[in-house]
Amino acid sequence: MIDVLVGGGGPAGLAAAIHAALAGLEAVVVEPRTAPVDKACGEGVMPGGVAALRALGVEVTGRELRGIRYLDGDARAEAAFRGRGGLGIRRTTLHSALHRRALGLGVRMLPGRVGEVRQSADRVTAAGITARWLIAADGLHSPVRRALGLEPPGRPHGRYGLRRHFHVAPWTDFVEVHWSRYGEAYVTPVGDDLVGVAVLSRGRRGYEDHLAGFPALTASLRGPGVTEVRGAGPLSQPVRRRVAGRVLLVGDAAGYLDALTGEGIALGLATAGAAVRCLAAGRPDAYERAWARLTRRHRLLTGALLAAGRRPGTARFIVPAASRMPRVFSAAIHALQ
Template identity: 30%
Template sequence: MPAPTRTDVLVVGAGPAGSAAATWAARHGLDVVLADAATFPRDKTCGDGLTPRAIGELDRLGLTDWVRAHTVNQGLRAHGFGQRLELRWPQVEGLPDWGSAVPRTELDDHLRTHALKAGAVGVEDARAVDARVEGGRVRAVTFRGAEGTFEIEAERVVVADGVRSPLGKVLGREWHRDTVYAVAGRSYIDSTMSNDPWISSHLELRGEEGQILSGYGWVFPLGDGSVNLGAGTLATAKRPADIAIKPLMQVYADTIRDDFGLSGELRMGASALLPMGGAVSNVAGPNWALIGDAAACINPLNGEGIDYGLETGRLVADMLLAGDDLQTAWPALLTDHYGEAFSVARRLAGLFSNPKLLTALGPIGMRSDLLMTLALRWMGNLVTDDDRDRAARVWRWAGRRSVGLDSRPPFS
């Protein structure tokens, strides 16, 4: 069928953020077009992990039973500096106490299908290449497809086209690399630990010469005889990453092969550059907004972005229904929800981008169950707005003071 020529809401990008936005907007009774450059199912570079916060958003969408049909994990097994700790997902008001891992090829396809069932109209193989803008308002988006270019006019536009956000760039999005960012890669490999009830993270990541690196490796069981194995390193403009990710993943796999019963070769290796912690400006205009990865809504401490994508998709749909001026309301909402946490998280991650500091502090942290439990909660984005316990109060206190020190706060 030909693509619609106009719609109430045009969502560009059908990953978790875009599909969530399309689902909620369609449920609100709006006409929605969900466009993507790919043909589904398609792959996406990702660790595939679903934290309890992501599970909570999937539950809101009515997908809990579907997720539970996949692997279920109970927490994090942390390795490093001669220690191994098993840390259960904490009990947090309003969130489940379990996680999962679903390959993005399957997850994104299912979320998109869920949006179409809710009433959104899907357009595939359509790459957004330009926008018709009048007075700051996007009147139409130009797409390039197999049969040439075409336009879709829209009252509102949601930009969910990923970390590179080509449409965001057209609209003035700018990524600031003075704060910490990540270079990460993932692969798949067969493993006897595919049904392990723990996700694993190695906080002592070493390179080919045995040198400690500012990053970590992960193994996420998928329950199908394989695991998602990946590695990521932290960098800033002052300390740029100078590491080949795919060879690093091979070194990491060789190091842990026996412990995790790995067999065969790494496959489907892919890497990505991740802007994190709201390190972008120009995230909205009068009738358009960036969400998810496009708005750098990625946790600076662990590279997690699926939960933020699902959340921002729901939140922007609510704002579309309310008819707010997105240019002021959307950055204010992002700042209110994530600003303080992103500020302190990227400040901490920036410190850990220094391998010498990581070498000094890593063993101290790994010897303390309390510190690592707190780290799991903070790194996993497991502090909700309603939490009033000591860990939440400390996190918010640190966030407020961190924002006060920022020369460029998140989303500015």
């Protein structure tokens, strides 16, 4: 019987497997897709996420990010990261680096899906494998979470995200967040001649229709996109709890609010580490509190911004207010590092 079965081989799942291997636990990852896996992602890793990757021994390259900039017409607000910088990195590059590190530590990768989960007092069985613990890292619409009844009743609601890349030299080393009355566009430099642009909105329209709401940004892009459009949503995914017997949820599977503050990767890495530390200490029950502590600032700030931006009449004041209170804006960005 192995120690940890990880359902899902994305960044959070691979990070969980790496943490397990570094803790001396035998880990197996079950994932149906072939590495590297691409998906809709802002591709900006916050400084805390960069530090977490280094602590795992994961070597990644990308464009250094100095901070966050909000823009809305003539109004702008920006804050540089304090100390260490962030990183703009293609999702596929990040996934490849995590995959290589996991393999190098002896983590086994098996093709397949978790499917039915059966558990008893001392073991859990899924995908034909029996383990002491199952870490579910199977994404925003986690089948494991749903099968275990960890979702509240009612259909998920919230916003949707779309992302593609443009062949243009980055004009900034900040992540730029362009605001409009109906959503945001996130510009992340990910290469010397490549930027990713993700749009978030409650409206379900085509990517070009969304992008048309940001004329100043489209003028900077100078041409059509060079990668296919990838989407995700609805982004809001409430969860009853993150521990169910011998199953722990990490990453997006553990619950998601919104991509507005760009912390998805950093939080996925952090929650994966917390889950494994709790298992290694024989305290799986402590993970729920650890998850709440790690995500508290993100949930508070993201919730406040979502509430302010829910109505077009209120959304147009967000960037002007941030520009008039630079210390408050900087404090918020520093809290998310």
